[in-house]
Amino acid sequence: MNRIGLAKWLLSLSLTFAMLGIAIAGEPQEQLKQTTDKVLSVLSDPSLKSPNKTKERKGLILKIVDERFDWEEMARRSLSRHWAQRTSEEKKEFVTLIKGLLERVYMDKVEGYSWDKIIYEGERIDGDYATIKVKIYTEKDQTISVEYRTWKKGNQWLVYDFLIEGVGMVNNYRTQFNEIIAKSSYQELIKRLKAKSTQN
Amino acid sequence: MKRNQVMRTLFKRFLLSAFWLLLFYGLASGEPDLPIGSSLDSSVCYQPPDLPVIIAQFSKPSLKEEELELEETLDTLADPLEPVNRIFFHVNDKLYFWALKPLASGYKAVVPEDLRLGVKHFFSNLTTPVRLVNCLLQANFKGAGNETVRFLLNSTLGLAGFLDPAKTELKIEKRDEDFGQTLGFWGIGPAFYIEWPILGASSLRDTFGYAGDLLLDPKTYLIKSVSLGLAIRTYDQVNGTSFRIGEYEDFKRNTLDPYIAKREAYHQNRKHKIKNR
Numbered sequence: 001m002n003r004i005g006l007a008k009w010l011l012s013l014s015l016t017f018a019m020l021g022i023a024i025a026g027e028p029q030e031q032l033k034q035t036t037d038k039v040l041s042v043l044s045d046p047s048l049k050s051p052n053k054t055k056e057r058k059g060l061i062l063k064i065v066d067e068r069f070d071w072e073e074m075a076r077r078s079l080s081r082h083w084a085q086r087t088s089e090e091k092k093e094f095v096t097l098i099k100g101l102l103e104r105v106y107m108d109k110v111e112g113y114s115w116d117k118i119i120y121e122g123e124r125i126d127g128d129y130a131t132i133k134v135k136i137y138t139e140k141d142q143t144i145s146v147e148y149r150t151w152k153k154g155n156q157w158l159v160y161d162f163l164i165e166g167v168g169m170v171n172n173y174r175t176q177f178n179e180i181i182a183k184s185s186y187q188e189l190i191k192r193l194k195a196k197s198t199q200n
Numbered sequence: 201m202k203r204n205q206v207m208r209t210l211f212k213r214f215l216l217s218a219f220w221l222l223l224f225y226g227l228a229s230g231e232p233d234l235p236i237g238s239s240l241d242s243s244v245c246y247q248p249p250d251l252p253v254i255i256a257q258f259s260k261p262s263l264k265e266e267e268l269e270l271e272e273t274l275d276t277l278a279d280p281l282e283p284v285n286r287i288f289f290h291v292n293d294k295l296y297f298w299a300l301k302p303l304a305s306g307y308k309a310v311v312p313e314d315l316r317l318g319v320k321h322f323f324s325n326l327t328t329p330v331r332l333v334n335c336l337l338q339a340n341f342k343g344a345g346n347e348t349v350r351f352l353l354n355s356t357l358g359l360a361g362f363l364d365p366a367k368t369e370l371k372i373e374k375r376d377e378d379f380g381q382t383l384g385f386w387g388i389g390p391a392f393y394i395e396w397p398i399l400g401a402s403s404l405r406d407t408f409g410y411a412g413d414l415l416l417d418p419k420t421y422l423i424k425s426v427s428l429g430l431a432i433r434t435y436d437q438v439n440g441t442s443f444r445i446g447e448y449e450d451f452k453r454n455t456l457d458p459y460i461a462k463r464e465a466y467h468q469n470r471k472h473k474i475k476n477r
Contacts, residue, residue, distance in 0.1 A: 101454060108450045141367075145476075166472020167465045175276055175464045176457045192456050199453060 028130035028157040035068040070158035071099040097193040113138040128152040277467035278392040285395040304441035318362035325361025334377035343375040380409025384474035401466040
């Protein structure tokens, strides 16, 4: 009788932990993992490794990333209070410009460091917002810690900022943009953004 | 009667399970006791993981609130010395492109990667006291233990530090701690940004931190001659840069105001390091 009682206890305890397990491996991380796994598979594809395939590879990676990154939200956040003052055409133009810039930041990190594997270090979900921490191990055994900030849109968790070693890319642009708008104007900012997008 | 009893025990078990679930969930999301998922709440540096932490969960600002806060103000670093800092930023920029980069590129072309990596490990192993003492000063005993093991192992089996068997064989990673982070850990803010010529990005706090680190650096005591000391530090710098050629170029290419971008990146990175002790 006692043994059965103990067994029941153990069962209920293990059920408790099982529930806890479900609570830990959440949807935001799962969705992000799908995206990064795809990026990793492109990176490790031997048929795409030759130098004349660089452009094709880059196109493939950016297409994968495009599904997970919320460019418009990144644009809105990087302009912060100046966003509301822009017309819908200006907003559209701005989204394209910042998208180009952030894609380049992302690709520099991907290409410069030949990613090897990614370890997921935990997520924090809070309503429609979630942060996911990962550690990227490069082939040269360096580690880069990245934190993805996501929010829920429909049934997708989309990235609106990514922090590399604690440095938020969108927020960093926001400080720069703020400063440029404060010192000169929005038009000047657009001019400089356009100059950046053509510079290689 | 018997049925009633069964129901009662089932109900009790349900209550207890719910209690356990809540307790574990509270502990799991109460970051201070988790080694990896470090706290997102910068105001709490360290709290023993007991009941107050679980209670604090409910009063902690939600991510959404934090995000809405972000809408208004960003935590930027004060910069009263901006005009002077910008001059030194320019100087450092030129120093990189005219001196450091050509030196490091030439060095990289001549010296094989394994050897450069060995040199990097050697210098890093030598500054173990800096990391060890600062781990202790932040009550990070695990980190201090790791640094001790790393030093003993790498100095012997790792051939005076040229190899890093502690990491490659035992997966014990280096703890990148310095005195600036210790001061930050104990609640001292960075005050304001300073761009030092040659040394680069710093803050008032981290300048004091750097001075403290020099006192813990064995090179300060081992090398009597000033010029030799400088030469060795320069060599360390050139060797380190040989692994990072292209990073600063990427950074400049992707920023509209590299000075502002560098200052804020420095600030955010330091906050990140202080939080992840």
